[in-house]
Amino acid sequence: MARTMAEKVWEEHVVRRAEGEPDLLYIDLHLVHEVTSPQAFEGLRLAGRPVRRPDLTIATEDHNVPTENILLPIADPVSRTQIETLRKNASDFGVRLHPMGDIDQGIVHVVGPQLGLTQPGMTIVCGDSHTSTHGAFGALAFGIGTSQVEHVLATQTLPMTPFKTMAVTVNGTLKPGVTSKDIILAVIAKIGTGGGQGYVIEYRGEAIRSLSMEARMTVCNMSIEAGARAGMIAPDETTFDYIKGRPHAPTGADWDAAVAHWKSLRSDPDAVFDAEVVLDADELSPFVTWGTNPGQGVPLDAAVPAPEDFADPNERAAAEKALAYMGLEAGTPMRDVRIDTVFLGSCTNGRIEDLRAAAEIIKGRKVAEGVRMLVVPGSMRVKEQAAQEGLAEVFTAAGAEWREAGCSMCLGMNPDQLKPGERSASTSNRNFEGRQGKGGRTHLVSPLVAAATAVRGTLSSPADL
């Protein structure tokens, strides 16, 4: 029977299948960070259980870490305790850890692909919803809660009931200035934050095929914002080229065998998806959010919508509440919205290509008066590469702040936060109330829009410069 890629990868990982029970799935790679793991390790300790496969587990410090003065002790004692707890747990249970200051430290979803640990056909989990990022390689990758983190540490498996499958096909060609971030924001606006609930999304079509590996990661990263736990893209030459030569990539005869297998994972031509969505890339333009969930987005050319524009009473009430929180008036052109802070970074858009794209716009220009721009590389390797390419200099010369690697202002667990009422253009993934700091207001944007906005001080695209 014809099968989708998600179904093939699932089937390859079934350890045990019994009538009336969830499938027991084997997990090939478990990524760990400081926030969602302490109670899981404590659970193991209380039960006297070891980590079954420390050699399939890797930890990094990302959510809490400051992005300045990283060699000093962390000022916030609660954050410091959480980092110290991860270090003790990694050491007690034999888990490889990349701590602050280490060249392989960074956001967990940037580090995995960078090390070549993320490969097609794998099952990958992490106590973080943006684990969907790794699906860009054709892996089945999804976020889990702390109980499941403990379960994977103890057994290297998870009991799971199968997902449904959804194909999101993006035909055509993106116009200049339109990025993969705009694709995914448009997908979420189309299907809603609950549209993908219960599904694994497979992104396909000409516009997806022509994306770089890093741009594909941006798309899969935000699958969760459409409600889907996982998003996948079929592996192809772009995927293989990206993986080849990385520290944990297969070599020699293993490489050939791996590539042959990876090619077999693509969805069969006659595979049937439970749901299908089609978009035309030619019709897309830079996209921005106006509200407090990622589905509340419009093209930058549009105006802030009015609650009356929504037929569904729940959506109308949500729009009313969002506009009040965001301090926006219906009918205001999005381009007139003034910004205080620009955040370039996160597991969505904190990779080298994102920094290059933004640097190209900002080069020779200045961050507008009264605007703060924060550039936070996704990992220390990204930071190092950006420095070598002269990007760091471009940002600092423009008046932006050049920081160390981490999750930073995406969720404001470290000191990088918005003040109450401040408004950001952010390349991150969530515009929830208070996400970037108590009372902070977030507009989600692409790196290109972020850079242009930093220069003009209002939401802008490079074409406006």
Next chain:
Amino acid sequence: MEKFTVHTGRAVPLRYSNVDTDQIIPAVYLKRVSRSGFEDGLFAAWRANDPDFVLNRPEYAGGTVLIAGPDFGTGSSREHAVWALQDYGFKAVLASRFADIFRGNSLKGGLLTVILPQEVIERLWAAVEADPATEVTVDLVAREVRAPGVTEPFELDDYTRWRLMEGLDDIGLTLRHTDEIAAFEERRKPWLPVTQ
């Protein structure tokens, strides 16, 4: 894990859709390494800033069943969201749609999330708002929600229901199959990466 069979308690109507995990518990409360005391973070921003927020209203004090709008629990994978609801005293959440990861976490941890048609949620909201002393029964044994004027069945797979009713933890159940896990490990592709 505490067993769940039948729970009856007063309800709290939360008339918001898309309640994300950053609202259920803001990130600043996730820094703890312990497993208890997360009730102070529950809906922290709304409780602090909005005197009319439903949990600030004395008539809803002591409620144990949360009745929420669609797409409850969207956002992050933080199980702290489940812990915050449980530590505050909630035993069950009723909504027409839940985010996947939140739902999975809740059913792992013994917080019963029940999917009901939005029309039934609306009737329950109306009943509870008319009389905050209204009691709602969430019956896992019969897979049914009952309140004055409402008797509504709900779906939950047999396996999850059994696990919740017995209060069983997944790890213990999986460890009974260690031989099968070891046998699977023998079959894994040789090129798959290791971290050490």
